[in-house]
Amino acid sequence: MRARGYGRRSNGISMADNTEHITCQEVVDLVSDYIEAALPSEQAALFEQHLNFCGGCMNYVEQLRTTVASVGALREEAVPADVKAELLAAFRDWRRT
Amino acid sequence: MTSATVTREEADLLERLRAGDERAFEALVESYYGTMLSIAQTYVRTRSVAEEVVQDAWLGVLKGLDRFEGRSSLKTWIISIVVNIAKTRGVRESRSVPFATLAAGDDEPAVSADRFRSANDAFPGHWWTPPADWRALPQDVLLGRETLHVVTRAIAALPDAQRTVITMRDLAGCSAEEVCETLAISEGNQRVLLHRARARVRAALERHLDG
Amino acid sequence: MIAYKFLRSDGRGVFTGFRWPLPDGAPGGWVHADIDPCRSGIHACRLRDLPLWFGAELYEIELDGDVVREQSKLVAARARLLRRIDRWDDGLRADYVSWCAGRAHEMARGAALDGYDVMVDPCAAQGGASVGFVVARIAEELHGMDGYRAERGRQADWLAQRLGVSSRPVS
Numbered sequence: 001m002r003a004r005g006y007g008r009r010s011n012g013i014s015m016a017d018n019t020e021h022i023t024c025q026e027v028v029d030l031v032s033d034y035i036e037a038a039l040p041s042e043q044a045a046l047f048e049q050h051l052n053f054c055g056g057c058m059n060y061v062e063q064l065r066t067t068v069a070s071v072g073a074l075r076e077e078a079v080p081a082d083v084k085a086e087l088l089a090a091f092r093d094w095r096r097t
Numbered sequence: 098m099t100s101a102t103v104t105r106e107e108a109d110l111l112e113r114l115r116a117g118d119e120r121a122f123e124a125l126v127e128s129y130y131g132t133m134l135s136i137a138q139t140y141v142r143t144r145s146v147a148e149e150v151v152q153d154a155w156l157g158v159l160k161g162l163d164r165f166e167g168r169s170s171l172k173t174w175i176i177s178i179v180v181n182i183a184k185t186r187g188v189r190e191s192r193s194v195p196f197a198t199l200a201a202g203d204d205e206p207a208v209s210a211d212r213f214r215s216a217n218d219a220f221p222g223h224w225w226t227p228p229a230d231w232r233a234l235p236q237d238v239l240l241g242r243e244t245l246h247v248v249t250r251a252i253a254a255l256p257d258a259q260r261t262v263i264t265m266r267d268l269a270g271c272s273a274e275e276v277c278e279t280l281a282i283s284e285g286n287q288r289v290l291l292h293r294a295r296a297r298v299r300a301a302l303e304r305h306l307d308g
Numbered sequence: 309m310i311a312y313k314f315l316r317s318d319g320r321g322v323f324t325g326f327r328w329p330l331p332d333g334a335p336g337g338w339v340h341a342d343i344d345p346c347r348s349g350i351h352a353c354r355l356r357d358l359p360l361w362f363g364a365e366l367y368e369i370e371l372d373g374d375v376v377r378e379q380s381k382l383v384a385a386r387a388r389l390l391r392r393i394d395r396w397d398d399g400l401r402a403d404y405v406s407w408c409a410g411r412a413h414e415m416a417r418g419a420a421l422d423g424y425d426v427m428v429d430p431c432a433a434q435g436g437a438s439v440g441f442v443v444a445r446i447a448e449e450l451h452g453m454d455g456y457r458a459e460r461g462r463q464a465d466w467l468a469q470r471l472g473v474s475s476r477p478v479s
């Protein structure tokens with residue numbers, strides 16, 4: 001799974017114009033855009049193709065999705081009653097002025 | 098996906114707020130409090146300071162409510178108020194960020210190069226040690242208190258721009274458009290910042306979960 | 309036009325998780341999607357694409373309306389599943405894996421490519437898509453991109469024959 005332009009391989013044939021597959025390192029670079037649906041379709045296809053045969057990268061994508069979900073989970077906290085009361089008092093004050 | 102201007106729902110809410118409708122304000126507080134507190138906690142050292150930041154932010158919202166023109170969504174406006182107050186407070190605290198040494202420059206790759214096979218290998222660019230399958234972990238570990246604390250600290254350790262972007266996008270659920278407008282950055286720039294921020298938080302999670 | 313589609317064992321898309329209406333004696337219901345080149349559309353395989361997209365289940369799919377031909381897949385706005393291809397099962401998948409692993413070892417050892425040779429069995433354990441890729445990469449190492457494509461063609465032919473689906477002219 002070589003990157004484009006990695007240079008010469010052992011038998012001297014250049015990989016420079018290879019567009020048939022991407023490497024795991026490229027997957028790592030593209031994954032945020034992929035889950036944002038911001039990859040051009042050609043790249044998204046190569047990306048998904050790679051996931052198909054690379055369990056490591058499939059795990060990485062899932063890890064990133066989990067990361068995003070856990071960041072989202074931070075917002076869950078409920079307002080304490082005393083804080084809410086204070087804020088409502090401030091709201092009434094504001095309306096009076 | 099929230100729009101970059103006030104939505105119809107928000108417009109109705111604004112009207113009710115300006116008319117002094119307490120239930121409307123209560124609903125607003127309930128919607129945003131958790132998000133605002135979490136954001137504040139990524140900028141300041143202690144929870145009690147974070148609570149003060151949120152309090153100040155709400156006062157800022159009330160002060161600005163009559164003048165708010167709706168050029169951004171109400172949500173984005175509220176979020177940017179708390180971000181600004183939190184930043185200012187964080188700077189004033191001159192918090193020594195113990196993680197500052199870990200947060201290297203912006204050129205750091207998403208995953209360290211030594212996780213991948215080198216150019217001489219049969220499969221250059223392929224994983225040496227593949228990432229673990231987190232789907233095998235129990236939900237209460239993944240979303241438990243300890244893990245969320247690790248996530249908060251990881252966000253707190255991010256370079257400023259990355260922290261703001263991931264906070265607005267993934268914590269507060271703002272759209273890419275809204276973030277670009279608030280921070281006056283391009284779409285491409287926003288994507289790069291988000292990518293780097295997410296990668297760092299993932300790495301912190303990995304260190305915590307895989308031990 | 310007729311094409312092929314892999315799904316998960318629960319009838320959902322491999323990458324999208326979209327729940328497809330499954331055929332049951334009669335074709336499944338029509339599914340619509342906007343073809344937005346960067347975002348959406350219904351994906352399907354030509355025969356030659358099969359080795360790249362393995363899933364647990366294989367279906368014959370009818371595509372309707374505009375169909376965009378891309379390098380390794382088709383993208384359509386409207387499609388329905390016609391029938392499950394029953395010959396695609398664990399047994400066939402295991403045969404495919406054996407066949408690929410055998411070819412991989414043969415080519416790698418023949419050219420003293422030890423680095424590749426040691427990867428064959430671990431990748432074979434991961435499944436058909438993984439080991440199919442390794443074989444194609446070894447072929448590429450030996451004969452360049454033409455070798456890669458030729459090996460992929462060989463894989464597609466093997467599958468077409470075993471699945472009992474006719475080789476259609478490349479469209």
